[in-house]
Amino acid sequence: MKLxxxxxxxxxxxxxxxxxxxxxxxxxxxxxxxxxxFTNADVGAIAIDKYNNPLPxxxxxxxxxxxxxxxxAIGHPKYDNDPSAKVRPEQGLLRLRKELGLFANIRxxxxxxxxxxxxxxxxxxxxxxxxxxYRELTGGIYFGEKQLSKDGNVASDLCEYSRKEIExxxxxxxxxxxxxxxxVTLIDKxxxxxxxxxxxxxxxxxxxxxxxxxxxxxxxxxxxxxxxLNPKQFDVILTExxxxxxxxxxxxxxxxxxxxxxxxxxxxxxxxxxxxxxSFPQATGKGIANPVASILxxxxxxxxxxxxxxxxxxxxxxxxxxxxxxxxPDINTKYDNVTxxxxxxxxxxxx
Amino acid sequence: MKLxxxxxxxxxxxxxxxxxxxxxxxxxxxxxxxxxxFTNADVGAIAIDKYNNPLPxxxxxxxxxxxxxxxxAIGHPKYDNDPSAKVRPEQGLLRLRKELGLFANIRxxxxxxxxxxxxxxxxxxxxxxxxxxYRELTGGIYFGEKQLSKDGNVASDLCEYSRKEIExxxxxxxxxxxxxxxxVTLIDKxxxxxxxxxxxxxxxxxxxxxxxxxxxxxxxxxxxxxxxLNPKQFDVILTExxxxxxxxxxxxxxxxxxxxxxxxxxxxxxxxxxxxxxSFPQATGKGIANPVASILxxxxxxxxxxxxxxxxxxxxxxxxxxxxxxxxPDINTKYDNVTxxxxxxxxxxxx
Ligand SMILES: CC(C)[C@H](C(=O)O)[C@@H](O)C(=O)O
Ligand SMILES: CC(C)[C@H](C(=O)O)[C@@H](O)C(=O)O
Numbered sequence: 001m002k003l004x005x006x007x008x009x010x011x012x013x014x015x016x017x018x019x020x021x022x023x024x025x026x027x028x029x030x031x032x033x034x035x036x037x038f039t040n041a042d043v044g045a046i047a048i049d050k051y052n053n054p055l056p057x058x059x060x061x062x063x064x065x066x067x068x069x070x071x072x073a074i075g076h077p078k079y080d081n082d083p084s085a086k087v088r089p090e091q092g093l094l095r096l097r098k099e100l101g102l103f104a105n106i107r108x109x110x111x112x113x114x115x116x117x118x119x120x121x122x123x124x125x126x127x128x129x130x131x132x133x134y135r136e137l138t139g140g141i142y143f144g145e146k147q148l149s150k151d152g153n154v155a156s157d158l159c160e161y162s163r164k165e166i167e168x169x170x171x172x173x174x175x176x177x178x179x180x181x182x183x184v185t186l187i188d189k190x191x192x193x194x195x196x197x198x199x200x201x202x203x204x205x206x207x208x209x210x211x212x213x214x215x216x217x218x219x220x221x222x223x224x225x226x227x228x229l230n231p232k233q234f235d236v237i238l239t240e241x242x243x244x245x246x247x248x249x250x251x252x253x254x255x256x257x258x259x260x261x262x263x264x265x266x267x268x269x270x271x272x273x274x275x276x277x278x279s280f281p282q283a284t285g286k287g288i289a290n291p292v293a294s295i296l297x298x299x300x301x302x303x304x305x306x307x308x309x310x311x312x313x314x315x316x317x318x319x320x321x322x323x324x325x326x327x328x329p330d331i332n333t334k335y336d337n338v339t340x341x342x343x344x345x346x347x348x349x350x351x
Numbered sequence: 352m353k354l355x356x357x358x359x360x361x362x363x364x365x366x367x368x369x370x371x372x373x374x375x376x377x378x379x380x381x382x383x384x385x386x387x388x389f390t391n392a393d394v395g396a397i398a399i400d401k402y403n404n405p406l407p408x409x410x411x412x413x414x415x416x417x418x419x420x421x422x423x424a425i426g427h428p429k430y431d432n433d434p435s436a437k438v439r440p441e442q443g444l445l446r447l448r449k450e451l452g453l454f455a456n457i458r459x460x461x462x463x464x465x466x467x468x469x470x471x472x473x474x475x476x477x478x479x480x481x482x483x484x485y486r487e488l489t490g491g492i493y494f495g496e497k498q499l500s501k502d503g504n505v506a507s508d509l510c511e512y513s514r515k516e517i518e519x520x521x522x523x524x525x526x527x528x529x530x531x532x533x534x535v536t537l538i539d540k541x542x543x544x545x546x547x548x549x550x551x552x553x554x555x556x557x558x559x560x561x562x563x564x565x566x567x568x569x570x571x572x573x574x575x576x577x578x579x580l581n582p583k584q585f586d587v588i589l590t591e592x593x594x595x596x597x598x599x600x601x602x603x604x605x606x607x608x609x610x611x612x613x614x615x616x617x618x619x620x621x622x623x624x625x626x627x628x629x630s631f632p633q634a635t636g637k638g639i640a641n642p643v644a645s646i647l648x649x650x651x652x653x654x655x656x657x658x659x660x661x662x663x664x665x666x667x668x669x670x671x672x673x674x675x676x677x678x679x680p681d682i683n684t685k686y687d688n689v690t691x692x693x694x695x696x697x698x699x700x701x702x
Contacts, residue, residue, distance in 0.1 A: 075542065079542075080541065080542060080568070081551070081555075081568065083541060083548035083549070083551045083552040083555075084548075084552070088542065090542045090543060094543070120472055120473055120476045120579050120580055120581075121471055121472060121473070121579070122471055122472070122473060125471045141492075141510060141543075141544065142543055144507070146544070146545040147545065148545055148548075148549070152514075152549075152552075153513055153514040153515075154511065154512070154513045154514070154549075155511070155512055155545040155546045155548065155549035156495070156509055156510060156511040156512075156545065156546060157509075157510045157544045157545050157546050158507055158508075158509050158510070159492060159507060159508045159509070159510065160505065160506070160507040161505070161506055161507075162504055162505045163503075163504040163505070164504075189593070189596075190431065190434060191426065191430075191431060191439065191441040192441060192445070192492075192493055193492065193497070193508045194497035194498065194499055194506040194507065194508050195506045195507060195508050197434035197435075197499075197506065198434070198499070198503075198505075198506035200432070200434045201434040201435070201503075204432075204434075217431065217432065220596075220597055221596045221597050221599075221600035221601075222600060222629075224575065224597045224598070224600050224601035225600045225601055225603055225604060225609060227601075228471050228472070228579060228601065228604045229471055229604060230471075242540070243597075245540075245571075245572045246571055246572050246575045246594075246597060247575070248572075249572035249573060249575050249576045250572075250575035250576055250578075250579065250601065252576055253576060253579045253580060258576060278573075
């Protein structure tokens with residue numbers, strides 16, 4: 001297969017981890033006789049520095065003309081504590097999601113056998129956990145109108161959802177559940193929010209088309225608790241943008257490190273694959289960033305194009321690296337000094 | 352001291368737990384020669400059933416004429432799954448908070464020595480945790496304009512904050528930190544939300560007045576993770592309404608049961624004390640509801656009026672009940688059959 005892949009390393013540890021994912025994809029290409037072409041482009045703080053624009057048109061054009069996007073990370077502390085900054089790195093990522101219509105962010109969460117002891121949670125709580133989170137990604141309070149009064153004393157953000165936005169991701173979630181454990185849990189705050197009540201209504205209607213799937217509802221505050229008390233109760237989680245952001249980061253503690261969690265952002269025309277971790281500025285350039293999330297994002301990319309054996313081989317390589325403790329410090333059980341590059345090389349060689 | 356206390360049991364297990372708290376307060380009154388007068392009133396689903404109004408004027412008038420309010424719980428499943436219900440129990444609680452100006456919800460979270468093994472989190476993670484959460488309670492997306500389009504296909508909720516709303520609770524949080532470990536962590540999503548950027552700006556300004564307190568910022572997604580990875584890093588948490596709802600329910604896993612968490616809702620004129628758990632419909636009438644959260648809410652009530660020795664005595668009673676395993680099934684380590692009433696009686700006798 002021929003695939004053009006845009007690589008957007010972004011900020012912080014982004015370039016270190018995506019370069020390992022590219023390495024692994026190249027190994028797959030040569031092993032399976034595929035033709036993968038990689039083209040890099042800037043996004044985020046680094047693009048602000050160069051072009052004063054977190055998402056240069058050139059980058060967007062590239063994304064539109066490729067088959068898939070491999071994304072690194074975004075964010076820089078110099079913007080985080082400057083509430084008055086007009087241009088911010090995150091706008092690049094948010095605009096990219098919106099422009100490409102990447103409405104469904106899919107985040108698999110599972111407990112790795114080799115890492116059960118690494119989690120802050122007790123082993124019997126997490127063992128066997130296997131969740132797929134479907135987070136709506138182009139709507140809600142992220143994209144609603146933002147206002148700041150002239151005198152700077154009143155701010156607002158509008159959370160808005162339409163039936164159509166809810167329907168399209170709900171169908172994906174139910175379809176996923178049909179191939180899994182036949183359960184969808186909708187997380188919302190329907191006892192307070194009008195948008196949540198619309199979610200509950202629309203999702204309940206759609207559930208009628210999927211009689212073999214059980215639909216369950218949880219208020220987000222309770223869900224944040226249940227995720228820790230008994231994560232095994234979940235199969236597919238369906239939720240809106242902001243709740244999905246919070247709940248999926250929280251769920252990362254199950255895997256033992258946020259450095260393991262991959263995600264796919266899917267739209268009607270485009271698809272982007274990115275770790276759920278951030279730019280981790282403190283780790284930049286130190287060779288300690290965990291490349292597994294980015295490498296597993298590459299595996300999700302392959303699956304997206306039907307290359308299941310290829311993806312499986314990557315997963316086997318990751319599993320083996322975890323078992324043999326070829327892991328960066330965040331999850332290394334013997335505190336060996338294994339670098340980002342070493343993990344990538346190991347998986348490359350395995351392939 | 353003479354205190355008029357309004358008791359609003361509300362729905363579900365509300366009346367079972369508040370009646371234990373009243374029992375304990377009566378014991379305190381007789382032991383310390385205080386004069387506490389209790390008056391009951393309806394709120395929530397039960398008030399809808401009786402008056403078709405989740406917050407009858409009679410109840411509101413009573414609250415306005417008493418010194419403090421002891422609140423039970425609110426919510427009923429028949430409204431949760433009916434997105435089109437016009438009147439809902441939660442409106443009673445939300446209106447009560449708003450009408451009485453209860454802008455600061457204070458939720459202490461701590462790991463009880465006797466219950467360290469009950470948490471899904473590993474002992475070394477939670478041991479020594481002592482957090483005080485300051486959640487803004489009368490603003491944000493809870494109270495912003497809600498809209499549903501005529502055709503029912505588009506819904507919206509407005510999240511709005513003013514400088515003044517942020518300032519008043521921020522001052523309380525910093526003052527609390529001065530009496531504790533001198534650290535405030537602001538939880539927000541300033542990389543996305545305009546309201547969060549206002550929070551960050553205003554809170555940073557106020558921090559200037561409290562030079563002995565360290566101010567830290569965390570994005571809410573990261574905070575949801577940090578709460579589980581390393582809860583001991585927190586002292587005072589300051590946050591807006593919705594994030595506070597989620598983060599504090601999540602934090603309840605540290606204590607071993609949400610049935611232990613008390614809260615105080617404070618305004619300029621009024622004060623209300625309530626467990627953070629909900630109405631727990633499945634447990635209603637079974638005598639299995641944990642009354643400790645309600646009893647500790649009563650202790651917070653006493654502290655609010657400067658009755659520190661009285662509150663301390665209640666806390667000692669609770670500690671002892673936990674140590675002796677005089678506890679409801681949620682935390683009972685030997686699976687003994689101790690009822691809600693038995694726990695209340697034990698603490699009453701202790702006093
Ligand atoms: C960087 C930030 C804007 C982003 C988000 O909140 O969506 C990130 O946290 C994520 O989850 O991908
Ligand atoms: C019942 C509900 C409206 C309420 C809230 O969300 O504030 C509850 O969850 C709480 O935290 O007190």
